[in-house]
Amino acid sequence: MSSQILKKSFYSRNPIIVAKELIGKILVRELNGEIISGRIIEIEAYNGLEDEAAHSYRGITKSNFPLFGPAGYSYVYSIHSHHCVDIVTGDLSNPTGVLIRALYPLSGIELMKKFRNKERLVDLTSGPGKICQALQITKELNNLDITKKETKLYIIEDNFSLKGLEILSSPRIGISKAKEKKYRFYIPFQLVLDKQKSI
DNA sequence: CCACGGATGCGCT
């Protein structure tokens, strides 16, 4: 399998473009020499100063500061006692990012089952908090350069093709402002399951 | 000090 880590230039673009193009890529976590990974099937874009729903919309704070830094960095934050992970996008003129919301599990599935205390594949990484639990993404991984393998958290591209899969869009989940923006992009779990089987 | 959120899981229909 030919695969390589996505570079900073990939992330240094408009968050909506980056979000759409991250569908089908693989989020990889290295943990104690083991690989836990899954294909990104749901993601949301947050367009910084132009987007009332963005964490960065009201300016920098001690927790959202990674969004104001360079693209390709992680932003790990907590909400309702769960962790979520964003990837910083764009350039320094606008603090934008994308929220990884769901994965199709690929490797390290037994570890994910252990960390999640769930057995069904669909319960492992079907939400931003679940992803962080399954991949053991904690605040220690906040504000790190995820274009470097040493970070042990990065996104790779393989030869998976989205051919035959349509990327759907909808309003974002769980927000109270800017509900009209269709910045959530996803492909249904079942369709990915069928396609993986046919490879 | 308090109100609340980029969520989750459970306990019902």
Add this chain to the structure above:
DNA sequence: GCGCATCCGTGGA
């Protein structure tokens, strides 16, 4: 499938 209680870090007063 849907509503709701719980969650606790964060930020504004």
